[in-house]
Amino acid sequence: MNNAMLAARSAAEPADDQLPIPEAPDEVTSLLMSAPVEPDEETSLLLAAEPEAPEELTRFVPGEPAPPVEPVEFTAIRAAPGPLAKAATREVVENQLAGLIGAIRAEAKRTGLAEIETLDLLRTARGVLERYIAKATDGRDDDPAPTPPPDSSGWSLAPGAVMLNSFKVRTLLARGGMGEIYRVRHRDLKTDHAIKVIIPAYRDDPRIVGMFHAEGRLLRRVRHEAVVECAGLFRDNDGRSMLLLEYVDGPSLSQLIRRGPLRLSALEALLRRLAAGLSAIHAAGLVHRDVSPDNILLPDDNPAAAKIIDFGVAAELRGGVTPRDGLDFAGKFSFASPEQLGLHGGTIGIASDIYSLGLVIAAAARGEKLPMGQTPDQAADARRSVPPLDAVPDRLRPIIRAMLQPDPKQRPTDLSVLLRGLDAPGAATGGGLLSRIGSLFGKGRG
Numbered sequence: 131m132n133n134a135m136l137a138a139r140s141a142a143e144p145a146d147d148q149l150p151i152p153e154a155p156d157e158v159t160s161l162l163m164s165a166p167v168e169p170d171e172e173t174s175l176l177l178a179a180e181p182e183a184p185e186e187l188t189r190f191v192p193g194e195p196a197p198p199v200e201p202v203e204f205t206a207i208r209a210a211p212g213p214l215a216k217a218a219t220r221e222v223v224e225n226q227l228a229g230l231i232g233a234i235r236a237e238a239k240r241t242g243l244a245e246i247e248t249l250d251l252l253r254t255a256r257g258v259l260e261r262y263i264a265k266a267t268d269g270r271d272d273d274p275a276p277t278p279p280p281d282s283s284g285w286s287l288a289p290g291a292v293m294l295n296s297f298k299v300r301t302l303l304a305r306g307g308m309g310e311i312y313r314v315r316h317r318d319l320k321t322d323h324a325i326k327v328i329i330p331a332y333r334d335d336p337r338i339v340g341m342f343h344a345e346g347r348l349l350r351r352v353r354h355e356a357v358v359e360c361a362g363l364f365r366d367n368d369g370r371s372m373l374l375l376e377y378v379d380g381p382s383l384s385q386l387i388r389r390g391p392l393r394l395s396a397l398e399a400l401l402r403r404l405a406a407g408l409s410a411i412h413a414a415g416l417v418h419r420d421v422s423p424d425n426i427l428l429p430d431d432n433p434a435a436a437k438i439i440d441f442g443v444a445a446e447l448r449g450g451v452t453p454r455d456g457l458d459f460a461g462k463f464s465f466a467s468p469e470q471l472g473l474h475g476g477t478i479g480i481a482s483d484i485y486s487l488g489l490v491i492a493a494a495a496r497g498e499k500l501p502m503g504q505t506p507d508q509a510a511d512a513r514r515s516v517p518p519l520d521a522v523p524d525r526l527r528p529i530i531r532a533m534l535q536p537d538p539k540q541r542p543t544d545l546s547v548l549l550r551g552l553d554a555p556g557a558a559t560g561g562g563l564l565s566r567i568g569s570l571f572g573k574g575r576g
Contacts, residue, residue: 308338
């Protein structure tokens with residue numbers, strides 16, 4: 131973002147690329163005005179010159195700029211006198227929201243505010259500003275495109291471009307080795323969506339196009355609130371394939387756990403939610419094969435509303451299993467199951483996703499991923515026994531230990547049965563829950 135985006139318009143009539151914003155509610159103004167200027171840990175993530183990249187995908191938090199703004203610009207926004215009654219693009223307001231989130235986090239940390247109260251405050255602030263933006267855009271024939279960020283020349287789709295005659299490109303959400311995901315807005319309905327496209331270098335590669343089409347077909351088979359919705363697979367006038375997806379307004383789990391470990395109630399809510407989503411995926415005859423924090427989005431930072439995304443390496447189950455793709459590796463080393471690395475026969479099934487989910491919950495409990503190796507040899511060695519689970523709360527540790535058994539035959543394959551252990555009498559203690567899990571599956575857990 132450049133300084134021109136932050137300047138208030140003095141002309142009587144706003145330009146076409148500017149959106150008049152009504153006066154902000156007093157509570158929003160006071161929050162912005164009272165926010166500390168020094169960024170806290172989360173604000174530093176928002177302001178970092180180079181965002182930390184996940185293992186395979188660079189993902190930007192919806193509502194944050196790409197690339198992030200400079201600290202001086204956040205300071206200028208928060209220190210500006212008077213309410214937000216000046217003309218501004220939606221992009222500016224979204225950046226103010228990002229600054230507000232960082233300010234609330236900093237103040238909560240300074241005052242020792244409980245995490246649940248902090249989340250409630252964040253959701254309230256987000257809701258107020260979203261209604262505030264919606265009021266400003268209501269009734270307009272079209273929503274102006276955001277000012278292109280400095281690096282938008284590298285995007286496959288230009289900011290403001292219209293896709294499928296209906297969707298205007300707003301910003302880049304994620305970029306991977308073979309595809310990109312954009313936030314788009316329906317020009318008439320004023321609703322936000324996501325469009326996934328193959329980058330130009332691979333758009334005519336039959337193998338990549340085939341995988342892309344398969345992703346759309348498989349994702350369309352799953353209908354569950356914990357799984358991102360696919361509205362369809364389309365081709366534009368140039369023949370480029372694209373997936374129209376549900377837009378999820380929130381960070382990835384990777385971004386959330388970089389703030390620190392999740393508390394017990396959030397971990398349990400996350401486990402239940404993801405277990406329900408994976409159960410729906412498995413019931414549809416699929417195995418995800420890439421369950422990882424990068425591929426879990428959290429609407430409004432809420433673990434209980436988590437959504438599983440990215441079916442790029444998902445596969446159909448035939449007879450309850452799917453063979454490994456020859457010598458190819460599908461997934462991420464830090465969250466892959468032993469069989470995805472060729473151990474235990476290399477046959478991948480429901481138990482593989484359950485192992486990955488166990489590593490995800492363990493990472494959320496630690497505030498960082500477990501050291502599971504970054505090379506095939508290291509990763510195989512790390513999976514010959516259950517990894518250390520000291521950071522996992524006692525209440526959840528027996529469940530995660532059951533999910534992380536090296537031999538897939540020793541793992542549960544029915545997540546609903548597994549989670550009954552949380553509701554069983556005596557589940558408040560690790561020993562009672564471990565015994566309950568053992569009786570459910572008729573097997574001891576090491």
